[in-house]
Amino acid sequence: MKVGIVFDAGSGEWDPKDVKAVLENAKSVQQALNRGGHETGLIPVRLGDVRWLGKVQRCEAIFNLCEGVNGISRYEDYAVAALDLTRVPFTGCGSWTVTIAHRKHVANTLFAAHGVPVPPFALANRGSAPTNLKFPVIVKPSGEDASVGIDAGAVCTTKKALKERLAKAAGMWEDTLVQEYVPGREVNVGFVGAEMLPISEIEFRDMPDGSWPIVTYAAKWDVGSPEDVATVPVCPAKLAPELAKRVGVVARTAWRLIGQEKGYGRVDIRIAPDGNPYVLEVNPNPDISDDAGLSRMAAARGWDYDTLIFKVLEEAVTRAERRREAEAHYLKISAS
Numbered sequence: 001m002k003v004g005i006v007f008d009a010g011s012g013e014w015d016p017k018d019v020k021a022v023l024e025n026a027k028s029v030q031q032a033l034n035r036g037g038h039e040t041g042l043i044p045v046r047l048g049d050v051r052w053l054g055k056v057q058r059c060e061a062i063f064n065l066c067e068g069v070n071g072i073s074r075y076e077d078y079a080v081a082a083l084d085l086t087r088v089p090f091t092g093c094g095s096w097t098v099t100i101a102h103r104k105h106v107a108n109t110l111f112a113a114h115g116v117p118v119p120p121f122a123l124a125n126r127g128s129a130p131t132n133l134k135f136p137v138i139v140k141p142s143g144e145d146a147s148v149g150i151d152a153g154a155v156c157t158t159k160k161a162l163k164e165r166l167a168k169a170a171g172m173w174e175d176t177l178v179q180e181y182v183p184g185r186e187v188n189v190g191f192v193g194a195e196m197l198p199i200s201e202i203e204f205r206d207m208p209d210g211s212w213p214i215v216t217y218a219a220k221w222d223v224g225s226p227e228d229v230a231t232v233p234v235c236p237a238k239l240a241p242e243l244a245k246r247v248g249v250v251a252r253t254a255w256r257l258i259g260q261e262k263g264y265g266r267v268d269i270r271i272a273p274d275g276n277p278y279v280l281e282v283n284p285n286p287d288i289s290d291d292a293g294l295s296r297m298a299a300a301r302g303w304d305y306d307t308l309i310f311k312v313l314e315e316a317v318t319r320a321e322r323r324r325e326a327e328a329h330y331l332k333i334s335a336s
Contacts, residue, residue, distance in 0.1 A: 002039045003313065004059035005030055006052070006083070006090075009044030011070045018071075025289045026065055032309040033063065045069055045079055053082055061317055062090035063309075067285065073144050074102055089320035091312050093263035093284035100258055101284050104142040104177045107258055116254050117278045119270070121179040124169070129162050133180050138214065139165045142175035145283055147217045149173065152227075155181055155212040182270040182278050186215065187237050189251035189269065190286075190297040192308075193315040194261040196252060197297035199244060201237035206230050233293060235300045243275060250277045258282040262319055264312050266294060288312070 007026045010019045030040045043055045043062075047070045056062055064083060069075035081095035093101075100107050105123040112118055122130035123142065136157045141149040149169070156162040162178070169176040186204075190197035204213035208226040219227035239247065251267040259265045259282060268280040286294055290305045298308040 001317075002041075002058075002060045003033050003063055004041050004043045004056055004061075005033075005063045005065060006043045006045060006056065006079070007065040008068050008071065009046045011047070014071060022065075025287075028290055028305075029063055029065065029288070029309055032306045033313070035306055036310055038313075047072075047075070050082075053086060056083065056086050056088055059088060061313060061320075062088055063313060064090045064092045064285065065288070067146075073148070077102060089316045091263065091316040093259055093265060097259050097263070097265075097284045101282055102143050102145070103175070104140070104281055105175065107282065108177075108179075110257060111254060111279055114253075114257055116257065117250060117276060119180045119182050119278050119280075121177060124166050124176040124178050129159065129166055130178050133178060135162075136181040136212075137162060137178050138181045139169060140177050140179070141169065141173035142177040143173060145281075146287075147215055147220045150214065150216050151218065152208075152211045152216065154216070155214065181212070182272050182280075183213075184273050185271040186213075186280075187239070187247060187269050187271060187277075188293055188297070189247065189255075189267045190265070190294045191252075191255050191259065191261070191267070192264045192298075192311050193319075195311075196248060196255075197294070198236040198300040199239060199247060199251075200233055200235035200293060200297050200300075201239070203232045203234050204230060205232055233296060235293075235296045243271070246275070247271065247277045250279060254279045254282050259284060263315070264288070264294065 005026050007022055026042055033040045043052050045052050045066050062083060066079045067076055069079055077099045080098045083090045084095050108118050108121050120133055122133060136155050138155050140154060156165050166176060186202045188200045202215055207213055207230045215231055216227050218225045219231040222228055247269055251269060254267050255261060255265060266283045266286040269277045270280055271277050288294055295305055295308060
């Protein structure tokens with residue numbers, strides 16, 4: 001099969017190590033697909049240049065690694081919507097899921113309306129502090145992912161600290177989410193299509209002084225930093241069977257609601273001291289590099305990296321075939 005690998009080409013403002021990391025991820029997926037006998041090609045996406053869509057249409061399937069354009073997260077919505085329009089099968093979640101996930105306040109509203117437990121939250125309108133939440137609260141950009149905008153100061157314990165944090169956020173992001181901080185354990189639940197992978201836990205060990213046990217941007221991306229060293233992934237998570245079942249039910253409900261059990265994704269959950277799980281967010285198309293969380297969960301499932309990549313591609317192709325069959329059936333009924 002001829003498979004194109006779509007990814008964000010970045011810009012001249014990117015740090016060379018970030019460009020290298022994106023390209024290495026694309027090449028690792030390419031190598032896995034080549035080992036499976038597929039013909040592959042890299043398709044970089046650049047702002048203001050839509051010629052990449054012509055290359056997409058010459059492929060039989062697309063492995064979508066585009067998490068933004070020029071590093072701007074919200075442009076991922078547009079890239080995935082463009083892939084939807086090409087009608088070429090592509091991996092990962094569709095444009096509806098990606099768009100909703102990039103509006104955390106909308107996703108949380110849907111969760112709450114459908115009985116999915118989420119921490120109480122509010123959208124900070126033009127930097128104004130909500131008055132209906134209990135401290136401590138965590139402040140995060142509503143339209144970002146990958147822990148962008150989250151550092152040691154993201155958790156606020158006073159009105160003064162919250163106002164200062166919101167003033168800082170207002171100059172950087174359009175929408176800011178304020179959410180009650182949930183103490184307890186943090187777990188991740190990965191999905192490929194409808195298949196749930198083993199639960200993973202982030203254990204917070206020897207956090208730096210003054211730091212809250214949260215996964216900051218540095219913890220995710222600054223290898224060797226104090227936050228990175230203090231956040232240790234453990235997979236499978238050491239959860240009692242009853243608790244693991246409860247977490248799984250909540251995660252699957254959230255994935256069905258936002259992810260529609262299509263593509264691949266990760267549900268992030270906090271388990272409060274009373275044992276109740278709360279959904280923090282659903283992450284469509286999370287990092288799929290061979291040392292990332294989803295790969296770790298797949299390994300616990302018994303899949304090596306190549307198997308994970310093949311499963312993700314197979315899910316995309318099968319989903320496209322079902323869509324074509326459904327459309328053909330509808331047209332047949334309409335013509336009769």
